[in-house]
Amino acid sequence: MASIDIQSIRKSFGTFPVLHGVDLTIRDGEFIVLVGPSGCGKSTLLRMIAGLEGVTSGDIRIDGKRVNDLAPKDRDIAMVFQSYALYPHMSVADNMSYSLRLRRTAKEKIASAVGNAASKLGLDPLLERRPRALSGGQRQRVAMGRAIVRQPKAFLFDEPLSNLDARLREQMRAEIKKLHADLRATSIYVTHDQIEAMTLADRIVAMHAGVVQQVGTPLDLYDRPANLFVAGFIGSPGMNFFEGLYVVSGEKAELRLANGTVLPVGKRAGIESGSVATLGIRPEHVTLNDQGALEADVDLIEPTGFGIIMHVTLHDGPLKIFTLDRSMLNPGPKVRVDLPLERLHLFGSDGNRVD
Amino acid sequence: MRTSKLLLTVAHRLAILAYIVVALFPLFWLLKVSVTPNDLLYSEGVRMWPSRATFEHYTFVIAHSAFPTFFKNSLIVAGSTAIAVTILASLAGYALSRFNFRAKYWIVALMLITQMFPLVMLVAPIFKMLSPLGLTNSLTGLVIVYTAFNVPFATFLMQSFFDGIPKDLEEAAMIDGATQFIAFRQIILPLTLPGIAATLGFVFTAAWSELLFALMLISGNDAATFPVGLLTFVSKFSVDFGQMMAAGILALIPACLFFLLIQRYLVQGLTAGAVKG
Numbered sequence: 001m002a003s004i005d006i007q008s009i010r011k012s013f014g015t016f017p018v019l020h021g022v023d024l025t026i027r028d029g030e031f032i033v034l035v036g037p038s039g040c041g042k043s044t045l046l047r048m049i050a051g052l053e054g055v056t057s058g059d060i061r062i063d064g065k066r067v068n069d070l071a072p073k074d075r076d077i078a079m080v081f082q083s084y085a086l087y088p089h090m091s092v093a094d095n096m097s098y099s100l101r102l103r104r105t106a107k108e109k110i111a112s113a114v115g116n117a118a119s120k121l122g123l124d125p126l127l128e129r130r131p132r133a134l135s136g137g138q139r140q141r142v143a144m145g146r147a148i149v150r151q152p153k154a155f156l157f158d159e160p161l162s163n164l165d166a167r168l169r170e171q172m173r174a175e176i177k178k179l180h181a182d183l184r185a186t187s188i189y190v191t192h193d194q195i196e197a198m199t200l201a202d203r204i205v206a207m208h209a210g211v212v213q214q215v216g217t218p219l220d221l222y223d224r225p226a227n228l229f230v231a232g233f234i235g236s237p238g239m240n241f242f243e244g245l246y247v248v249s250g251e252k253a254e255l256r257l258a259n260g261t262v263l264p265v266g267k268r269a270g271i272e273s274g275s276v277a278t279l280g281i282r283p284e285h286v287t288l289n290d291q292g293a294l295e296a297d298v299d300l301i302e303p304t305g306f307g308i309i310m311h312v313t314l315h316d317g318p319l320k321i322f323t324l325d326r327s328m329l330n331p332g333p334k335v336r337v338d339l340p341l342e343r344l345h346l347f348g349s350d351g352n353r354v355d
Numbered sequence: 356m357r358t359s360k361l362l363l364t365v366a367h368r369l370a371i372l373a374y375i376v377v378a379l380f381p382l383f384w385l386l387k388v389s390v391t392p393n394d395l396l397y398s399e400g401v402r403m404w405p406s407r408a409t410f411e412h413y414t415f416v417i418a419h420s421a422f423p424t425f426f427k428n429s430l431i432v433a434g435s436t437a438i439a440v441t442i443l444a445s446l447a448g449y450a451l452s453r454f455n456f457r458a459k460y461w462i463v464a465l466m467l468i469t470q471m472f473p474l475v476m477l478v479a480p481i482f483k484m485l486s487p488l489g490l491t492n493s494l495t496g497l498v499i500v501y502t503a504f505n506v507p508f509a510t511f512l513m514q515s516f517f518d519g520i521p522k523d524l525e526e527a528a529m530i531d532g533a534t535q536f537i538a539f540r541q542i543i544l545p546l547t548l549p550g551i552a553a554t555l556g557f558v559f560t561a562a563w564s565e566l567l568f569a570l571m572l573i574s575g576n577d578a579a580t581f582p583v584g585l586l587t588f589v590s591k592f593s594v595d596f597g598q599m600m601a602a603g604i605l606a607l608i609p610a611c612l613f614f615l616l617i618q619r620y621l622v623q624g625l626t627a628g629a630v631k632g
Contacts, residue, residue, distance in 0.1 A: 052529070072529045078530065078531075079530045082523075083521055085527035087527075089545045102531060146527075
């Protein structure tokens with residue numbers, strides 16, 4: 001197991017830059033999730049750590065040793081691919097033992113390592129099969145098994161669950177978490193699925209357009225998103241935003257929207273009165289209340305079984321509300337809502353959080 | 356609905372049948388003439404099968420003509436060419452499929468250009484080049500020429516097979532501890548067996564039946580290949596059709612055997628895309 005240190009890493013494909021200076025320190029045994037929309041550079045960063053992509057500038061250190069110029073085979077890392085990348089002409093056992101055979105490990109050692117990994121992942125009855133005779137979930141398990149037989153310095157996961165159906169994904173997610181608790185191996189996991197990011201990560205690295213937006217624990221990102229991108233990306237249904245002018249009057253502050261609506265917000269130190277700001281509130285934090293300060297027109301009700309997502313219009317602007325109150329299945333044409341002050345997020349005109 | 360479907364099936368089968376008849380009729384005629392005794396060849400008119408069949412042409416060709424030498428020469432030339440081309444084309448095709456290098460575009464363009472000239476144009480220069488090297492009238496010279504002419508197409512063929520294999524596989528192998536070459540040999544090559552079989556088959560048949568260069572570069576019977584040898588059955592005054600056809604039938608045998616041997620991989624190649632990588 002090892003720490004991984006990434007210092008001002010840049011990557012360009014030709015003249016097209018995809019990573020603009022990423023700094024990240026991953027502690028020994030930590031589970032890091034790189035999350036972001038397609039094309040944000042998260043997979044490229046992972047592949048650079050693996051040695052599958054060259055580094056344009058900056059340094060990558062694994063266990064204190066600079067690995068920029070090392071071939072993938074010399075970095076002692078294991079990787080699980082989205083496509084699983086199982087060798088089709090080898091049995092499950094041979095797939096799992098390939099790395100050990102390449103290292104000319106003794107036969108008895110290989111057998112015990114494969115046996116251990118197989119029993120951990122429930123693969124014992126499948127060892128003689130070819131990958132084509134396996135289901136998607138089983139292939140996924142073999143790919144994991146191939147990674148863990150070797151006890152590498154770090155595990156890299158490149159969207160490993162994206163090809164599975166929802167039920168299986170949930171199950172494998174839990175298994176990966178259990179496996180990590182068991183092995184305490186340094187892991188870097190790339191996904192665009194924020195649920196996977198929230199549930200698995202010790203720390204999440206949110207990326208957008210080749211730039212790290214925020215690094216923190218899952219709850220950090222949820223409770224105190226550093227900017228508009230993180231605020232909008234983390235959470236489902238996504239956060240509501242209102243843009244307006246931030247105006248201070250005495251001890252109070254408010255946001256004046258273009259349509260004339262005035263929303264009270266707490267007074268903040270980091271922003272001047274009269275500047276443009278964006279207010280954010282999560283759908284689950286909007287409260288429904290007969291005495292609520294704001295009136296909204298109901299547009300659409302989406303029952304999810306667990307709760308209800310309501311789409312309403314608040315003074316010409318759309319607002320999503322998430323509630324567990326089943327009586328809201330038939331709310332009537334109008335509802336009254338409150339936006340609790342302590343739940344409001346405020347972002348300056350540069351998109352960064354203001355406290 | 357059902358009748359139209361039936362009609363469609365019948366029409367489909369008839370079309371295939373017509374194609375097969377047209378394609379195989381010359382082969383049938385080859386066989387027919389090869390077993391027709393000389394005295395019946397011109398006396399019976401056009402018949403589908405002679406009134407009396409004989410193997411005398413076969414025994415003559417095998418026992419009394421230089422055909423066994425031609426056959427052996429062809430086997431050596433076609434076999435060596437097929438193996439040499441397949442090795443070169445696998446390596447080149449892999450490079451074109453996986454690597455980005457500076458002159459890649461120009462190399463591909465040059466390889467395409469070599470395919471544009473009619474061979475007749477090149478016979479004289481090639482003769483001129485090989486002659487001082489002592490490679491005319493030698494099987495080695497033929498193998499070199501055939502290899503050179505078959506490598507470009509075979510390379511493109513192999514490249515398309517490599518393109519069909521996900522890059523993830525060798526990346527996984529490289530992370531597992533393989534060098535790029537070991538990943539190529541242990542992971543990628545076994546998966547390209549259908550492509551290798553197709554290339555082997557294609558090059559083997561091309562070299563087996565090549566006439567022009569064999570005719571120009573080889574003189575005398577010792578180094579003649581089978582297509583050149585066939586011409587020895589044509590003399591100034593007559594054409595020995597029976598023996599020529601018997602030799603032709605015999606020459607088909609290795610090609611058929613070869614395809615029987617590799618057809619398992621060819622069929623695999625056709626269905627390879629069905630399995631998700």
